Amino acid sequence: MKVAISSSGTTVESEVDLRFGRCPYYIIYDTEAESFEHVENKSGQAMGGAGIQAAQMVSDMNVESLITGNIGPNAFRVLSAASIKIYSGATGKIKDAVEKFKKGEYKQVNGPDVAPHFGMGRK
Amino acid sequence: MIISVASGKGGTGKTTVAVNLALSLNNVQLLDCDVEEPNCHIFIKPVFEHRNTVFIPIPRVDQTKCDGCGRCQEVCVYNAIAIAKKKVLIFPELCHGCGSCTHFCPHDAIKEENKEIGVVEIGEKSEIQFIYGKLHIGEMMAPPVIRAVKKHINKKRTVIIDAPPGTSCPVITAVKGTDFVILVTEPTPFGLNDLSLAVKVVRKLKIPFGVIINRSDLGNEKTDEFCTSEHIPVLMRIPFSKKIAEIYSRGDSIIEALPGYREKFQRLFAKIKKVKISQG
Numbered sequence: 001m002k003v004a005i006s007s008s009g010t011t012v013e014s015e016v017d018l019r020f021g022r023c024p025y026y027i028i029y030d031t032e033a034e035s036f037e038h039v040e041n042k043s044g045q046a047m048g049g050a051g052i053q054a055a056q057m058v059s060d061m062n063v064e065s066l067i068t069g070n071i072g073p074n075a076f077r078v079l080s081a082a083s084i085k086i087y088s089g090a091t092g093k094i095k096d097a098v099e100k101f102k103k104g105e106y107k108q109v110n111g112p113d114v115a116p117h118f119g120m121g122r123k
Numbered sequence: 124m125i126i127s128v129a130s131g132k133g134g135t136g137k138t139t140v141a142v143n144l145a146l147s148l149n150n151v152q153l154l155d156c157d158v159e160e161p162n163c164h165i166f167i168k169p170v171f172e173h174r175n176t177v178f179i180p181i182p183r184v185d186q187t188k189c190d191g192c193g194r195c196q197e198v199c200v201y202n203a204i205a206i207a208k209k210k211v212l213i214f215p216e217l218c219h220g221c222g223s224c225t226h227f228c229p230h231d232a233i234k235e236e237n238k239e240i241g242v243v244e245i246g247e248k249s250e251i252q253f254i255y256g257k258l259h260i261g262e263m264m265a266p267p268v269i270r271a272v273k274k275h276i277n278k279k280r281t282v283i284i285d286a287p288p289g290t291s292c293p294v295i296t297a298v299k300g301t302d303f304v305i306l307v308t309e310p311t312p313f314g315l316n317d318l319s320l321a322v323k324v325v326r327k328l329k330i331p332f333g334v335i336i337n338r339s340d341l342g343n344e345k346t347d348e349f350c351t352s353e354h355i356p357v358l359m360r361i362p363f364s365k366k367i368a369e370i371y372s373r374g375d376s377i378i379e380a381l382p383g384y385r386e387k388f389q390r391l392f393a394k395i396k397k398v399k400i401s402q403g
Binding site for chain 2: 056059077079081083
C-alpha cells in the first residue's frame, strides 16, 4: 500500500507540512517495500485550486492513504471520490508520523477540517 | 473620452473623485466597476430603470458520454476540474467560464449552463447616466460583471469609470480600453507603495495617466518626490478636511456642499485633456 504524506522537505527527516494543497513536497511511503520517495507538489504555488490539483496528483499515483495536517473541502471532495483514506492532525518529522500511522494513532477523517484557502496563510 | 479612476491602495478617494468629477461635467456616464462593493449610487442617488442579470457558463458533464479521459482537466487553467476514478468533478466557484473544457472534450460530453453571478443596474440622475455592477455574495469572478457594465459605454458622452482597488484582474478589466487613468493616492507609505504598483500596471497598459493626492497635507513628501522623479503629473490635491469627511459620510457630494470645488473638478477635466494629448 502506498501512503502520501504532505511534507516541507524531501526526506523522512523533514517536517510534516500542515497544509495539504500548498505543501512543497509529498513523501510517498510504500508499506510493503518499507521505502520512501518524494514528489514535488507542482500546484503548490497555483493561483487558485491548489488543493484540487494536489488531490488529483496524489490520486493519480494510486495512493491508498494520505497523512497531513489539515484538509480543506475541495481537496476532500476529490480525495474521497478517489476513495483515498485521509488521516489529518499529523505534526513533527515524517518518520515519526509514519510510525504513529503504523501504530494506528491517527484517526481517519470523514470531512474537511479547515475552510478553503487555509494554506494561503490568511483568514 | 473615457476616464477611469483607480488607486492601488483602497480607501484613497476613488469614489469621491469619480462622483464629483461626474457631477461637475455635462453629458456624463458614470460607471461603478467596483462590483465587489459598489457605492457611487449612494452619492448619485439615481432612479434605476433597468436591471440585467450577469451569467457565466459553467460546464455540466453528461456521464453517459464521458469516458473519464481527463482532457477537460488538462485544459482547465483555473484548476476547476478534477478526475477521480474516471469521474469528472467540477468546482463551479473556481470556473472562469472560459469554455475550454467544452471545446476540447473529444466526446462532446460537456454542455454549458448559465450560472448567475451578479447584476447590472442602469439609472438616470439629471445630466448623468449611471450604471453599476454588483457581484453576488460568495461569487469570486468580478471581471465578467465589470465587462457587462462596460458594454453600456456610450462614447458620445464623457465616461467616468470608478475602478476597484488593487492591481489584479478586476482593476485591469475596468481600466483597459479607457483613454486616461486617474490614480488617486494619499501621501503615506502604504499609499505610495500601492501607487508605485498601480503605475507599473498603467504603464504596461500604455494608457496616459496622472495622480491625484488626497489628504495631501498629511503624511510625508515621498509621494511628491516619486511623482517628480517618475515625471508623473499631479493633477489635483485634496486637503485632509473634517468637512469633506462629514459630507462624504452623509452621502453628499463635495461640489454641491463646498464652494469652489465644482470649478476645481472642471479644471481637473481640462488638465486631463491636456495631459492626455502630451502623453498620447
